[in-house]
Amino acid sequence: xxxxxxxxxxxxxxxxxxxxxxxxxTVSPFSNLRWYKQDTGxxxxxxxxxxxxxxxKSNGRYTATLDADTKQSSLHITASQLSDSASYICVVSLxxxxxxxxxxxxxxxxxxx
Amino acid sequence: xxxxxxxxxxxxxxxxxxxxxxxxxDMNHEYMYWYRQDPGMGLRLIxxxxxxxxxxxxxxxxxxxxxxxxxQNFLLGLExxxxxxxxxxxxxxxxxxxxxxxxxxxxxxxxxxxxxVV
Numbered sequence: 001x002x003x004x005x006x007x008x009x010x011x012x013x014x015x016x017x018x019x020x021x022x023x024x025x026t027v028s029p030f031s032n033l034r035w036y037k038q039d040t041g042x043x044x045x046x047x048x049x050x051x052x053x054x055x056x057k058s059n060g061r062y063t064a065t066l067d068a069d070t071k072q073s074s075l076h077i078t079a080s081q082l083s084d085s086a087s088y089i090c091v092v093s094l095x096x097x098x099x100x101x102x103x104x105x106x107x108x109x110x111x112x113x
Numbered sequence: 114x115x116x117x118x119x120x121x122x123x124x125x126x127x128x129x130x131x132x133x134x135x136x137x138x139d140m141n142h143e144y145m146y147w148y149r150q151d152p153g154m155g156l157r158l159i160x161x162x163x164x165x166x167x168x169x170x171x172x173x174x175x176x177x178x179x180x181x182x183x184x185q186n187f188l189l190g191l192e193x194x195x196x197x198x199x200x201x202x203x204x205x206x207x208x209x210x211x212x213x214x215x216x217x218x219x220x221x222x223x224x225x226x227x228x229x230v231v
Contacts, residue, residue, distance in 0.1 A: 004155065034219070043117070043203055043222030044156075089155070091220075100146075100171065101220060103155035 003027045006090050006104035013080055013111055021107045023073040023090030031093040035064050035075045038087040038106065047075070047088075080111045115139055119204050119223035126194040126230045134189040134226050136204030144207045145187040146171075146220065147179060149200040156203060162187055194230045202226045 007022045025033070032051045036044035048057045048064040050073070056065045061078045077084055090104040117138045126132055136145065143164050148156040148171075158171030160179040168179045176198060178190045187206075191198060205220040 009153075041225070043205075043224055044220075045222070046219050049219065100158055100161060103148075103157075105153055105155045 003094075004090055004092050004102050004104040006088075006107050008107060009105070010108040010110070013109065015080060015082060015111055015113050017080055019077050019080060019109065021075045021077075021088050021090075021109070023075070023104055025071050025073075025090075025092045025102075027092065027094055027102070028071065033064075033066055033073050034091045034093070035062070035073075036089040036091055038089055040086070044089055044091075077109070080109075082111050082113060085109060085111045117204055117206055117221050117223040119202075119226050121226060122224065123227050124229070126191075126228065128195060128230060130194050131190070131192050132194065132228075133191075134202055134204070134228075136187045136189070136206075136223060138185055138187075138204075138206040138221070140206060140208070140221065141184070142206035142208050142221070143184075145181065146205045146207070147177070147187065147189045148203045148205065149173065150203060150225075151200050159189065159202075194228075196230045198228065199230045200228060202228060 003026050005024045013019045034049045035047045037047050038044040047062050048059050050057050050066045052068045063076045066073045087106040087108045089106040092102045120135045146161040147159040150156050157173050159177050162168045162181040165184040180188045203225050204223040207220040
């Protein structure tokens with residue numbers, strides 16, 4: 001069973017609008033949580049990283065939040081652009097001594113003009 | 114600085130054929146990984162390596178073998194390809210450093226190899 005669950009599976013938004021993606025994880029302790037962006041036909045690229053002691057992290061129009069108590073994270077995209085069309089993947093580093101990563105299935109975002 | 118480079122980018126195999134996927138990184142990272150990505154699923158770890166000369170099994174290692182003879186290269190082999198191995202394969206490398214009270218394990222990915230087994 002995947003230990004990282006993302007929702008929604010996909011969404012469509014109009015250019016200029018905001019959207020929020022959700023990530024729930026079921027394992028602990030974890031070292032850090034990262035959001036990746038994957039353009040079609042490309043490998044994932046890191047957007048943000050948060051350790052368990054951090055609540056929020058921004059990267060331009062992307063803002064990630066983390067609630068370690070409820071084991072939830074969100075990624076908010078502000079004023080979406082066509083270039084934001086991609087799959088967004090939540091990734092959890094599961095332990096402090098293991099470098100393996102656990103990936104969510106991703107949320108596919110389509111931004112339309 | 115090319116980052117992580119995978120070859121080939123596309124390949125079609127017949128059932129039973131063998132092939133090797135090559136991954137090369139020029140960032141001097143200790144850790145390297147092979148993942149497969151299938152529709153509707155998260156990336157799944159096939160094998161990984163924490164250093165030159167070492168390899169370990171991931172979540173879905175059956176049907177694959179790997180080697181890490183040089184620090185910068187990580188090879189993924191399919192000895193007898195099966196249609197179930199049709200997938201997009203990603204290689205990644207990572208470093209690890211202390212970040213606050215945790216570890217930063219950012220992974221850098223290659224462009225992917227789209228493999229079809231018919």
